[in-house]
Amino acid sequence: MNDYTTILREHNLKATPQRLEMTNALFMNGHVTIERLYELMLKKFSSISLATIYKNINLMLEASFIEEVKLPNAKSVYELTKETHSHLLCSKCDKVQDIVLNLTDVTRRASNAANFNISKTDLVLSGLCENCS
Amino acid sequence: MNDYTTILREHNLKATPQRLEMTNALFMNGHVTIERLYELMLKKFSSISLATIYKNINLMLEASFIEEVKLPNAKSVYELTKETHSHLLCSKCDKVQDIVLNLTDVTRRASNAANFNISKTDLVLSGLCENCS
DNA sequence: CTGACTGCAAACGTTTTGCACGGTA
DNA sequence: TACCGTGCAAAACGTTTGCAGTCAG
Numbered sequence A, B: 001m002n003d004y005t006t007i008l009r010e011h012n013l014k015a016t017p018q019r020l021e022m023t024n025a026l027f028m029n030g031h032v033t034i035e036r037l038y039e040l041m042l043k044k045f046s047s048i049s050l051a052t053i054y055k056n057i058n059l060m061l062e063a064s065f066i067e068e069v070k071l072p073n074a075k076s077v078y079e080l081t082k083e084t085h086s087h088l089l090c091s092k093c094d095k096v097q098d099i100v101l102n103l104t105d106v107t108r109r110a111s112n113a114a115n116f117n118i119s120k121t122d123l124v125l126s127g128l129c130e131n132c133s
Numbered sequence C: 001c002t003g004a005c006t007g008c009a010a011a012c013g014t015t016t017t018g019c020a021c022g023g024t025a
Numbered sequence D: 001t002a003c004c005g006t007g008c009a010a011a012a013c014g015t016t017t018g019c020a021g022t023c024a025g
Helices: A003-010 A017-029 A034-044 A050-062 A104-114 B003-010 B017-029 B034-044 B050-062 B104-114
Strands: A066-069 A077-080 A086-090 A096-099 A117-128 B066-069 B077-080 B086-090 B096-099 B117-128
Touching: A003 A017, A017 A034, A017 A050, A017 A077, A034 A050, A050 A066, A086 B104, A096 B104, A104 A117, A104 B086, A104 B096, A104 B117, A117 B104, B003 B017, B017 B034, B017 B050, B017 B077, B034 B050, B050 B066, B104 B117
Parallel strands: A086 A117, B086 B117
Antiparallel strands: A066 A077, A086 A096, A117 B117, B066 B077, B086 B096
């Protein structure tokens, strides 16, 4: 019984082999589209259904076990929930990477300017990554 | 021949009544989903087709005449292109508002930390708006 | 007058649903 | 053993396409 088994159960999700492999695929690959996740899953479960993938993605989202990242001009990717962070998207190679940025100054300014009570920030910075520029 | 007629033509788009009304609806309503835009358009063009809406949205996006805003836990909204800005999303009433924020400090930090050449930022701040909090 | 645009219907890709079977706890 | 999860097939949904008729320039 590894870590993810426990975490899944804590979210009232049974630790099936399919779910453990989904979790593993997300852990190993970082940011994946549904399509890519399906391909990865097929390597281990040759008859897994897309419906199973979708059902589990939705359950894991509800449980806040994973998160969806909406990207400009690209399909959404999914990642395991971790420390709050922003994303860098390379517009050439499409790679997504995490970056921890302190946004307190920005949110404070926004909060003051608009009288808004901010609880969450979604930031995607697009451009060219180290390899592509 | 009003402003939008000229702007549409500058983007090689004919200024049809449908397009002028779409533009007007975006101008008057700020941030609208496809669904809402269709409803708004139906008031003026009772037999307009969703296909026309989609075709024009896509052409206007290509022409950078409008922009898509991807929101967390909500459908995308569309807006007329204007000065670079961020968005505030109220998680209670779902209203979206624009806010001009200086993000040079954040992008500089990200740029340095990850060796990334940043050309575009997409920021959505979620929380409670003035009325809802 | 001509090419671009519209509206309709059909096609398409993605996501969801219902159900019978199988597996976790 | 009881219930939850899986896989399959079908349905639902949002978006795109092809086409014939119409309109803007």
